[in-house]
Structures are given as structure tokens and as C-alpha cells.
Amino acid sequence: MARVVLRRMAKNQRGVIAVVKVGGELGQRIREMGLVPGTRITVQGRAPLNDPVALRVMGGTLTLRNNEADYIEVEIQEEQR
Amino acid sequence: MKTPLTFALAGNPNAGKTTLFNALTGARQHVGNYPGVTVERKSGIHTLPDGTNCNIVDLPGTYSLTAYSIEEVVARDFLVQERPDVVINIVDASNLERNLYLTIQLMELGVPLIIALNMMDVAHDRGIEIDPERLSALLGVPVVPIVARGGRGISNLMAEAHRLGQDTAVWRPLRVSYGEDLDSMLLQMEKVIEEHDLLTDTYSPRWLAMKYLENDSQIREKGARTSRQAATLLEGMAAEATRHHQVTLGTLPEALIADQRYGFIKSVLRQGVLSLRHDPDRLYTTDRIDQVLTNRLLGPVIMLAILFGLYTFTFTYSELPVAWLEGFFGWMGDLAEAALPDGPLKSLIISGIIDGVGGVLGFVPLIMFMFFGIAVLEDSGYLARVAFMMDRVFHTFGLHGSSVMAYIVSGGIAGGCAVPGVMATRTLKSRRERLATLLTVSFMNCGAKLPVLALLTAVFFAGRQAMVMFLLTLLAWAVAMVVAKIYRLTVLKGPSTPFVMELPPYRFPTLRGLLIHTWERTWHYIKKAGTVILAISVILWAMMTYPGLPDQEEAEFAAQRESARSEYFASEDELAQRLGAIDRREAERSLELSLAGRIGRSLEGISRLAGFDWRTNIALVGGFAAKEVVISTLGTAYSLGEVGPEASESLATTLANDPAWNPVKALAMMVFVMFYAPCFVTVVCIAREAGSWKWGALAMGFNTVFAFAMAVLIYQVGMFLGLG
Numbered sequence: 016m017a018r019v020v021l022r023r024m025a026k027n028q029r030g031v032i033a034v035v036k037v038g039g040e041l042g043q044r045i046r047e048m049g050l051v052p053g054t055r056i057t058v059q060g061r062a063p064l065n066d067p068v069a070l071r072v073m074g075g076t077l078t079l080r081n082n083e084a085d086y087i088e089v090e091i092q093e094e095q096r
Numbered sequence: 097m098k099t100p101l102t103f104a105l106a107g108n109p110n111a112g113k114t115t116l117f118n119a120l121t122g123a124r125q126h127v128g129n130y131p132g133v134t135v136e137r138k139s140g141i142h143t144l145p146d147g148t149n150c151n152i153v154d155l156p157g158t159y160s161l162t163a164y165s166i167e168e169v170v171a172r173d174f175l176v177q178e179r180p181d182v183v184i185n186i187v188d189a190s191n192l193e194r195n196l197y198l199t200i201q202l203m204e205l206g207v208p209l210i211i212a213l214n215m216m217d218v219a220h221d222r223g224i225e226i227d228p229e230r231l232s233a234l235l236g237v238p239v240v241p242i243v244a245r246g247g248r249g250i251s252n253l254m255a256e257a258h259r260l261g262q263d264t265a266v267w268r269p270l271r272v273s274y275g276e277d278l279d280s281m282l283l284q285m286e287k288v289i290e291e292h293d294l295l296t297d298t299y300s301p302r303w304l305a306m307k308y309l310e311n312d313s314q315i316r317e318k319g320a321r322t323s324r325q326a327a328t329l330l331e332g333m334a335a336e337a338t339r340h341h342q343v344t345l346g347t348l349p350e351a352l353i354a355d356q357r358y359g360f361i362k363s364v365l366r367q368g369v370l371s372l373r374h375d376p377d378r379l380y381t382t383d384r385i386d387q388v389l390t391n392r393l394l395g396p397v398i399m400l401a402i403l404f405g406l407y408t409f410t411f412t413y414s415e416l417p418v419a420w421l422e423g424f425f426g427w428m429g430d431l432a433e434a435a436l437p438d439g440p441l442k443s444l445i446i447s448g449i450i451d452g453v454g455g456v457l458g459f460v461p462l463i464m465f466m467f468f469g470i471a472v473l474e475d476s477g478y479l480a481r482v483a484f485m486m487d488r489v490f491h492t493f494g495l496h497g498s499s500v501m502a503y504i505v506s507g508g509i510a511g512g513c514a515v516p517g518v519m520a521t522r523t524l525k526s527r528r529e530r531l532a533t534l535l536t537v538s539f540m541n542c543g544a545k546l547p548v549l550a551l552l553t554a555v556f557f558a559g560r561q562a563m564v565m566f567l568l569t570l571l572a573w574a575v576a577m578v579v580a581k582i583y584r585l586t587v588l589k590g591p592s593t594p595f596v597m598e599l600p601p602y603r604f605p606t607l608r609g610l611l612i613h614t615w616e617r618t619w620h621y622i623k624k625a626g627t628v629i630l631a632i633s634v635i636l637w638a639m640m641t642y643p644g645l646p647d648q649e650e651a652e653f654a655a656q657r658e659s660a661r662s663e664y665f666a667s668e669d670e671l672a673q674r675l676g677a678i679d680r681r682e683a684e685r686s687l688e689l690s691l692a693g694r695i696g697r698s699l700e701g702i703s704r705l706a707g708f709d710w711r712t713n714i715a716l717v718g719g720f721a722a723k724e725v726v727i728s729t730l731g732t733a734y735s736l737g738e739v740g741p742e743a744s745e746s747l748a749t750t751l752a753n754d755p756a757w758n759p760v761k762a763l764a765m766m767v768f769v770m771f772y773a774p775c776f777v778t779v780v781c782i783a784r785e786a787g788s789w790k791w792g793a794l795a796m797g798f799n800t801v802f803a804f805a806m807a808v809l810i811y812q813v814g815m816f817l818g819l820g
Contacts, residue, residue, distance in 0.1 A: 034347075035351065038311075038348045038350055038351060039311075040164040040593075040594065041594045041596075042348070042350065042351060043160065043162055043164055043350065043354070044159075044164075044594040044596040045594070045596055046351065046354035046355070046358075047159040047160045047197055047354065048159065048194060048596055048598070049193060049194040049197070049358065050596075051354060051355045051358045052355060053358075053359075053362075054358075059383075059386075060386075060390065062390070062484050062485050062487065062488060063390075063392045063393075063395055063396050063485055063488075064488035064489065065488070066487070066488045067484060067487055067488070067595055069390070069484065069599060072194075073191065073193045073194055074190065074191060074222065074224070075190075075191045075194065075598060075599075075601075076382075076383075076386075076598065076599040077596065077597065077598055077599070078480075078484050078595060078596070078597050078598075078599060079594070079595055079596045079597070080487070080491065080594075080595045083594055083595065083596065
């Protein structure tokens with residue numbers, strides 16, 4: 016298990032959110048969508064110009080910009096197949 | 097006689113709220129605005145099984161009830177001020193966990209609640225099994241499974257809501273535990289609130305205390321206005337809690353509150369409410385479609401094709417109804433021409449009123465087609481993908497990925513129209529980005545600017561027309577982006593609205609939904625903009641007509657006609673030509689003496705800097721009515737009589753032979769026409785959509801100054817280099 020910033024995650028990589036380090040409106044928007052500590056996420060892909068990033072969260076798809084993803088740290092789960 | 101019950105619909109965007117609202121109210125809808133803000137207020141009437149009518153209010157779709165967006169403030173103000181009898185919370189069953197986040201907040205507020213568990217079919221297909229009774233028991237709120245699209249379960253839902261609405265509703269706020277520290281702080285704060293009786297007639301003490309901990313700007317303001325003493329006390333306690341949490345846990349109370357709410361939801365779902373049959377990361381049809389539509393290489397290509405398709409659809413298919421309308425108003429004009437005696441009344445009716453009404457309604461087919469096209473993209477879920485793919489580019493200029501639509505419709509592909517373009521900004525949810533888009537879409541080369549640009553390029557840039565037009569399109573994009581950035585750094589300064597956004601599953605839009613969508617927005621345009629546009633059209637007509645010729649000059653023209661008639665002419669045609677020439681000179685002189693003409697004359701001193709003489713000035717003043725009017729007014733000013741935008745050979749010849757015109761002046765003029773004040777229909781729409789006339793005034797003032805500066809620059813540099 017390694018902790019990385021969401022921006023650094025590769026496509027199809029999975030993990031569990033460890034901490035969201037931002038308050039105010041951005042913090043609220045991130046949390047209300049379910050991006051809170053303990054939530055499992057998978058990086059689904061990135062937009063053609065590499066930003067924003069699309070995540071698979073609780074059965075739905077969310078997007079956020081890279082500079083917004085910088086506030087989210089994720090515990091990476093090793094690929095288990 | 098009992099007052100009818102009021103039910104409010106609350107829910108996340110994409111949870112099916114609009115579908116349920118349409119199913120409940122059908123055509124009996126009313127769309128307005130909440131007072132003072134541009135958020136749509138949709139309400140309608142629904143007939144309950146016992147024959148009584150009830151009011152349904154569709155609240156804006158939100159994920160929370162914070163004070164960060166107008167939609168959320170509007171929704172929660174409605175709930176606490178108008179106290180609907182029942183709040184129907186529509187919840188997407190296939191995305192239960194996240195949807196319940198709003199539910200918890202509604203329960204904390206204490207509203208009488210019923211949950212409509214929508215899209216049970218989708219959830220089932222995805223292997224999600226939900227036990228509604230268990231959910232209802234654990235939350236203490238009635239839960240009714242429905243499929244809003246198929247209309248299933250709706251009568252059950254309304255029966256349940258009806259039952260609930262007949263109880264004298266006592267608000268019973270839910271108390272979620274936020275951990276020892278916060279709970280004890282909340283209790284202390286509640287005490288202060290109760291002692292000072294702070295806003296307790298509207299909000300529950302615990303809810304208020306929580307909002308103080310969440311740094312809620314609206315509640316803090318209200319609190320400070322009601323009791324400064326209590327507010328200072330509470331703010332101090334909230335600051336203390338923030339410091340304590342930052343030191344001991346490295347987190348903020350607001351973060352902890354959100355985390356605990358999700359913790360509460362997770363614990364409810366784990367108690368036998370939700371079971372999954374598949375891996376949640378399994379790929380569904382939507383994801384397969386996305387692998388193609390948002391693919392790095394293919395995605396942008398397909399997007400361009402789709403946007404081009406929308407554009408072609410809007411402007412090609414609306415041609416026929418637009419032509420019908422033009423024909424109809426032309427016919428009305430002819431009718432008035434024949435029936436009324438000559439004079440100012442006739443001129444007012446034809447040029448002021450009929451042209452004015454025609455001007456308003458002429459845009460209707462365009463707006464309808466555009467809204468229909470956008471509704472398809474929006475309801476199907478594709479619009480969110482467009483925003484996703486384009487955001488990187490537009491974000492750089494302080495805009496949002498969704499801005500691209502408005503620019504394209506306005507003429508980003510030359511030949512659009514800024515009026516539907518301004519309306520298209522409704523798909524943008526974030527205020528600053530939306531205003532920056534609104535204020536700059538009119539820089540695009542709309543269909544009305546094209547005849548002007550085409551005429552001038554044909555005369556002065558013969559052989560290089562395509563190249564010049566292409567460069568002008570690129571210039572329009574560059575200017576729009578740069579000016580948007582300037583706005584975002586000055587009057588619209590502020591951080592970008594977060595892009596944390598859902599990519600909803602693709603769905604087939606329902607025809608009924610599309611038609612309702614299209615119609616209500618179009619009707620909004622006719623009602624709101626129509627009256628103002630008619631009034632301004634009459635004012636513009638008066639400016640171009642009055643004060644008219646002095647009696648003495650009028651007599652002179654009459655005498656000239658008289659003498660022409662008494663002369664000998666070889667044929668009737670020749671006489672007619674001679675008389676026509678006199679008419680055209682009279683029209684020119686009358687235009688010169690009109691208010692618009694006087695403005696044009698008086699501005700000549702300044703406008704010379706860009707090479708514009710008084711004739712050009714008048715034409716540009718006329719262009720405020722509609723950009724293509726520049727050509728016809730220029731025609732009148734050069735004594736050429738009526739010059740239609742399509743038949744402007746005579747004007748082209750005149751300009752080509754006039755020593756005052758040269759390629760540099762033509763370029764300065766083209767750039768000015770592209771960027772100066774938008775036509776007044778656009779200005780009215782900007783003011784309406786932005787919610788204040790000051791934005792309309794800004795668009796007129798800033799654009800004109802900016803365009804003039806560019807025109808002067810081009811003219812002076814060009815003439816200095818001897819290119820003229």
C-alpha cells in the first residue's frame with residue numbers, strides 16, 4: 016500500500032481515498048460527490064488534453080480537474096487478479 | 097375550502113427530477129424566475145386521485161444545501177420560507193449512496209420528507225438490489241420505488257405524499273452524530289441560539305449551529321443582522337472548533353461533518369438495504385460508448401462532427417419557417433402600405449411596429465431549433481462529455497468546458513446568431529464563467545455580419561476572399577477568448593468554479609421531455625425579450641426618421657419632381673429613373689438630418705481616426721438594429737435607395753470607385769463591425785440572461801470602445817505603411 020496524490024494515478028489504477036486536504040467551496044464540492052476518506056475509486060481515463068480526469072466512484076463517473084485532484088490523497092490498491 | 101397542498105421536488109441533477117415533474121404536471125406548468133436571481137422557478141398543477149389539485153414546485157437540482165451556489169440557496173430558502181407540505185426527494189437508486197447525501201441534509205433541516213426511489217429498473221440491471229422497506233425503517237421516512245420514465249409507481253408516490261401532507265406537519269430534524277468533539281460543541285452552540293432565540297422561528301437550533309461550523313456565509317450574515325451579540329458568540333465558538341480540529345486532527349469541522357454524513361449513509365446501507373451482485377467497476381453500455389466518444393483521438397473528431405451537426409440542424413432547418421415568417425411580415429407590410437395614407441403613422445406601423453414584431457418573431461424558429469438540438473445533447477448526457485473534453489482549453493481563458501456550445505451557436509462556425517448563443521449559456525451552471533461567456537459570444541461572426549464582411553472582402557480583397565474570411569473567423573475566436581480572460585481578471589475576478597461534475601449515463605431523451613424543454617425556453621424568450629425588443633425597435637425607427645426634412649427642403653424636392661414631370665422624356669422609364677434619383681437624394685438628405693445622422697456627423701471628428709466618414713457612422717448606428725442594416729443604411733447614405741443585403745452590386749461599385757475607400761479602411765470597418773456593440777436584440781438578451789441591465793450596458797460600451805481602438809490601430813498603421 017502506497018499513498019499518492021490523485022493526479023499521479025494512472026489509468027485503471029484503483030485505490031481508497033485517504034484524505035481530502037481542502038476546505039471551502041472546492042472541499043464541499045469534492046465531498047458532496049462522495050469523495051471522502053474510505054471511498055474506493057478507479058481512474059477511468061483522462062480528457063484528450065490530459066485534464067480533467069474521470070473517476071469511477073460508487074458505480075458512477077465523476078470528473079475533476081488535475082489541480083483539484085491535487086488535494087486528494089489515495090492509498091493505492093495492488094492489482095489483484 | 098382548504099388551501100391546496102404544495103409539494104416540492106428536491107433531488108440531485110440527473111436523478112430524474114424533471115422527468116417526474118413533467119409526468120406529474122404535464123402541460124400545466126409555469127416557468128418563471130426566483131425574485132432577484134436568474135434561477136428558473138418551475139411550478140405546476142397536479143390532480144390527486146381524489147380530484148383535488150395540488151401545487152408541485154420543482155426545486156433546482158443540487159447535491160447539497162450549502163450557501164456556495166445560488167441554486168442551493170434558492171432551494172433551501174424556499175423550503176424554510178414557504179414551508180411546502182411535503183418534500184418529495186427523488187433519489188437515483190442506481191447511485192443510492194451519493195444521492196442520500198442530500199436526503200440526510202433535508203432530514204437535518206427537518207422538512208416533512210418522502211423518498212421517491214427512482215430508476216429501480218436501471219439499478220436492477222446493474223445488479224444493485226435495494227430493500228425499500230428496510231431503508232424506510234432505518235431512516236424513518238416513507239420510501240416509494242418508482243420508474244419516472246415509465247410512469248410506474250407514481251400514483252403510489254402521490255397517494256403516500258397526499259397522506260403525509262394531511263398530517264399537520266411538525267418538522268422533526270434528524271440528529272446525526274458528528275463525533276464527541278463536534279457533538280458537544282454543537283450542544284453548547286444550540287444553547288446560545290436558544291437563549292438568544294436566534295432565527296429559531298425559521299431554523300432548528302442544531303441546523304443553525306451546524307451552519308456556523310460549516311462557515312455558511314448566508315446564515316452568518318442573517319445571524320449578525322438579527323443579534324450581533326449571539327452571532328459574535330457563535331462565530332467565536334466556530335473559530336475555536338476549527339482551531340481545535342486543525343491542531344488535533346489536521347482537518348476542518350466542515351470536512352468532518354461531510355465525512356460523518358457519508359459514514360451515517362454507509363452504515364444505513366450496510367444494514368441490509370443494499371446488496372451488489374456484480375463488481376461495481378464492471379463496464380456498462382455507457383462506459384463502452386465513452387470509450388469511443390471520449391477517446392483521445394476519436395473523441396474530439398466526433399465532437400466536432402456533432403457540434404457541426406447541431407449547427408447545421410439549427411441554421412438549415414430553421415430557414416424554411418424563418419422564410420415563412422419573413423414572407424408573412426412582408427405581406428403585412430404590403431397590406432399596410434396599400435391601406436394606410438402616407439405619413440408618419442404609416443411609417444411607424446411599417447418600419448417601427450411590423451418590422452419590430454417581425455424582428456422578435458424572426459428569431460423564434462432559430463431559438464426553437466437551437467434549444468431542441470441542445471436539449472437532445474443535454475438530455476442524452478453528451479453535453480457533459482463536451483465540457484469534459486473542452487475544459488482544458490476553455491479553463492485557460494477563465495471559462496468552462498460547456499462554453500464551447502454558446503460560441504459555436506453564436507457564429508464560431510461563421511454564420512450563427514448571438515441571440516440563441518446567449519440563450520445557450522443557460523447550460524452553464526457557474527456564474528462567473530457563464531457571464532464571461534455571455535459577454536463575449538457576440539464577437540463571433542454571426543449571419544448578419546456576413547453580408548457586410550462579404551461585400552467588403554469582395555470589393556477590396558477580390559481573389560483572397562476565402563482566406564480573409566477564414567482569418568476573420570480565427571480573429572473572432574482569439575478576441576472572444578482574450579476578452580473573456582480580461583473580464584475574468586477584472587470585473588468577473590474570482591476562482592474558477594470547481595469542475596467536480598458527474599458524467600451521467602447516456603440515455604435516450606424522451607420526445608415529450610424535449611418538446612417541453614424547447615417550448616418553455618422559447619416562450620420565455622418571446623415573453624421576456626419580446627416586449628423590450630419591440631420598444632427599442634420603435635425608438636430606433638424614430639432615430640432614423642426624425643426630425644426629418646425642414647419644410648423648405650421638402651418643398652424643394654417637390655419642386656424638382658414637378659419640373660421633372662414637365663420636361664420631355666423619351667420614355668416613361670426615363671422619367672421614372674429621374675424621379676427615383678430625386679427620391680433617393682431626398683432619402684439621403686432626410687437620413688443625414690435625422691437624429692442618427694446628426695450623431696453620425698458629430699462623431700465624424702473622432703471617427704476619422706479610423707477612417708470613417710459620416711456616412712459610415714450612420715450605417716454603423718443603424719447596425720445596432722441588426723448588423724446587416726449596415727449595408728442598407730450605407731446604400732441610403734450614398735443615395736442608392738434601398739440596398740438589400742443580397743443585391744448590393746450598386747453599393748459595391750460605388751465603394752470601389754470612391755477614393756475615400758481603400759483596403760485599409762475596409763479592414764478597419766470589418767473589424768469594427770465584428771467587435772462593436774452587439775445588435776440590440778442581443779443586448780436585451782444579455783441583460784435578461786445576466787439578470788441586470790448593467791451587463792447589457794457593459795457589452796455595448798466596452799465592445800464599442802474596444803472595436804474602435806482596434807479599428808484606429810489598423811487604419812493608422814495601415815495608412816502609415818502606405819497600404820491604403
